[in-house]
Structure formats: structure tokens, C-alpha cells
Amino acid sequence: MESVLYREVFETDVRNKEVAKLLGDIADLLEIKGESAFRVGAYREAARRIEGLSFDVETLSAQGRLQEIQGVGESLAARIDEYLKVGRVQYLEDLKAAIPAGLVELLQVPGLGPKKVKLVYEKLGVMGIDDLEKAAHEHRLQALPGMGEKSEDKLIRELERWRNRSRRLLLGDALPRAEAVAEMLQGCPAARQVEPSGSIRRRQETIGDIDILASSDSPEELMACFNTLPIVKEVIAHGPTKSSVLSVDDLQIDLRVVKPVSFGSALQYFTGSKNHNVKLRELAQKRGLKINEYGIFEGETGRRIGGNTEEEIYNALGLACMPPELREDRGEIEAATADRLPDLIEMGDIEGDLHVHTDWSDGHNTLEEVARAAMAKGYSYLAICDHSKSLGVAHGLSIERVREQRQDIDELNERLHPFRILAGIEMDIRADGTLDYDDEVLKEFDIVSASIHFAMGQPVDKITQRVIAAMRNPYVDVFNHPTGRIIGRRYPYEIDLEAVFAVAAETHTALEINAAPDRLDLNDISVRRAKELGVMIAINTDAHAIPQLEFMRYGVATARRGWIEKPDVLNALPLPELLARLKRSRSK
């Protein structure tokens, strides 16, 4: 882990993630050591809280306010302070010295928990994956208490799977697959309601496995139908109400079946998140109620008081039912208690897409094709933002080409009226903070958005100042994909988002949620912070081909996870209001 001594300023997100990882590492080791599950849980809970924080843990530490974070008490605050000051925590170093590093990895193998890891370590001297595999093949595991031949065989299979495990799926890959499986299930005669649940329903940006909930009057029949779907390669586990299979493309799909009367409570339960549900159950407990996947019950009498729908569960606790995207235990239960849940942006609120490419630069379709596709989606406007000249690899437009494209746009607008194509540009912010065209050219556009595509390795101060300079330009309306991350492939560049948000709010520059499934940039946590600071959001697909206009749903999902409401979104404005909002109009 990189030490604080080497870098002076960090982007909030990265810094918080470091601290979260630190606490998570401690939790793993404590778990193997056999510490109280509650102590372990406390570290995990704090780690999760800090990762979900929308402000900088380092600032809190400096102000001595760490204990204001839920789940952080005296001793955790001390550990965090120590890490931020010294760059390491002695407590963790001691744990590491006592416990082989390979054991932590073992925890990730499905079916292996802390107890078994401890067992194989102490009895067989297993220090890591390789040791364990060897012990299993030599049938040395069978002799251990609580282990047998079947456990050993299962473990061998799991180890093999784990070695070839695929990374987490992007929401954009997982959601369509889940919807396809749900549709197939709906074709089983025994199926009643079918709904993807779990992290997919919450629209998390990446997904581990696909969870589907169904209701049926004869669950076993539906289960049998599921297990024999053509996409099923292997049945991992199955009982009368729950089944896990491996699909032909190596995804784990879990199906849970309940009676129709319990569908609502089961859907609530299997949508999670885990922490949201824990909180909800605690709340129920305090009110003498009990929630499980079959309904909500009076604690004393056991009488069932609801559960046919999700609303019944929440309402029984005096809460309004809340959208799945909010259910992360990031304050939504408190908000519901105070009757202050946000009224989240919806797909139907989107009036247009403000970042789309055509074959004038690196897009695949013509101006007219893209415009007609946007019209078919029910949009009332579309901003064409092809690349500016710096981006040679993407056929960035020279000033002459920009003016030619403008003529085409004007002609097309006459034909497509009242639909409106906005002449825009995706303007590269050059390494020195200057822009590709000067203001005399910029003012010819209807809308200008700015992006960073190179010199991403600059130090945090430089890159932040570069972006701030662009946002201060009187014609730059939007800053695109603000962190530059590509999920699973490229880390965000180091940028001080707090500073960017402040200037964005001050200069009325909107920040993008780039809806491409491998970007989702800004992410949910950052976008929520941006909103808190009064920043306007634009949700754009950055489509380079017509089918990619469909990415809008992932951008809207991310916005919803960030508590964004319709008035926060630039492209939820009708055309006249949108035009009035842009800087060129403001300055008049």
C-alpha cells in the first residue's frame, strides 16, 4: 500500500478507499484469527461506511471528527488517524506477522469461511491456495472434523472454478442477461412473477452473480424448469426453494422461489442491500416486529401483517417504499423516517442526449441517422459533440470541418423541426489547460463540452487546475467523464473532485454522468456529493453508434443511486429552458 508520505494530496474517493481497504484487511485477519464475529463485523461496517462517504476521511481526521462516522468509535478512529499520519498501522502489521498472507486469499474461495481456513492452517499447515489444493488431492482434508469426502470433492471443484474465475460483470452486461433469464423463466408453466433482484435491481455498477426471484404455486416444478434451461451448464446447489446454477458463459445465477403471497417481502429481502436489510430489521425489532422473506410479523403473536408487496413491508414500519437504487444504507432509511426521500430522476424525464458522436469524427452513423434514432426514442433534442482537432486518433475536427458540419446540422434542423440538433463539440482540454479552439470559434457552437483524453498522468494539482481553467471558459457548458476511469481497466486520473465541484457550481458548468457501462463517470457517490454542492448534472451516453443510445438507462440508474432529482439534470430540461441555462445565454 502506498504511503501518505509519497503523495500529498489525494482524490477523496481514492483516499477513502485506501482507509476502507485497511480496515477490511484487518477484518480478514481478525476473522482467521478467530476473533469475535462482532469485532470483525465492526471493522467491516466501518470500512463500508468510509467507502460510501461522500467527503474526505482525511479532512475529518484532521478536524478530529472521525467518530462522527457511523460505526467508527474511539479505537477505530485511532487506527485511521495512525494510518493517515504514519502511512501504516502497527496493529495490522502485527496481525500480518502472525498470520500467513495466503490465508486471506483462501477466504475468497466459495465454501471456505474463517473457521475452515483456521482449521486447515492449524491442523495441516495449509498456508495458501496451492497448499490447500495439494492437501485436497492427497485426501488429507477428509480426516478433519466436520469435513468428509464430499466436502473435499466440492472444494476441489470450487478451487478450480476460483482459479478461472471471471471478474465482476459490468451492469451493462449483467442486466440484459438477467432480463433474458427472467424472460425464459417466465416461459415455465409454473412461473407466476419473475424479477431480477439483488445488486442488479439496485443497479450497482458491477455485479458478482445474477439473482432472480420468482413466485410459484408449485416451486419445485419451477425449480426443475430452471435447472434444465438451455443456458444452464451446471447445477451447483438446489433445494426446494433455492437453486444456484452456472450458465454456459460461466455466470452464477441464483434462483429463489416463494409462494405468490410472499413475493413482496421476498423481493424486498433479496433486493438488499444486506446492510439496508439489517438496518430495516433492527428498526422492525425495536417496534416489536419481525421481517423475513415471507412477510412482516408481530413479534409476540407471530401474526402476519403484510408482505404481499414491498410497500406493505415499508409501510408497516411507517416508511414510504423506496426505489431499489437507494437501498444501500446511505441514509435512505433515515430520510424515509423523516419523510424526505428524494423524488428520483426517471428515464421518462430525459429530454435529450448531450454527448453523441457521428461519422464526422469516430462515430459509426451519419448525422441524420443519429438524429432520427434520437427522435425515435422520443427525445426533443440531441447535441452532436464530435471530437475537436487534438484528438487525431478520433479524426478530431478542424475549424473548417466544424463549420461544414454546422451547415449540415442547420439544414437538417429545418427538415426535422421541431426536433432540434444542437451543434456541439467535445473539446479537448490540452495538457497546459488551454482549449483546442479559441473563444471566437467556441461561441459559434450551441453547446460546448470539455474532456480530458491525454496527459492523464499529470499530478493532482496540475490536472485539477487544467480542468478548472476549462470550466472558467465562458463557453464551456459541460465537463465530460470527470475522472476518466474505465471500470476494471483504467483508474481515475488523480483529480481533486471537491475543488472541481466547487468551481462547477460557481461557473454553472454541468458535470457529466457518462452512461457508458464501462465508465459510469461520475459514479454514484461522487454525483451525490456534486449535488450537495449545487452542481448541475448532464446524463449522456457518449454514443458512437446508434445502439449505444440505449446506455442512457445506466446513466439514469447511476444518477438515481446518487439521489439525483429531475431539477438537478440539465438534459431533463425542455429545449427552451436548456438553451437559457447554457452559459452563452446567461452572459447576455
Add this chain to the structure above:
DNA sequence: GCCGTTTTCGGCCCGACTGTTTTCAGTCG
């Protein structure tokens, strides 16, 4: 290790499935 309309100690969500057990522990979500 945290926390408090059950408050400074004694709790901390709940059920399904598996494999080992003959009543349950471990793991998972």
C-alpha cells in the same frame, strides 16, 4: 469494536442449504 426511547454493559438480522452430523456447525446472501 460499536452503541444507547433496552444507555456504560450486554446485546449485535434471519433463514436456506450442505455435509456432517443424530441435533448441528459452517457458510452464504
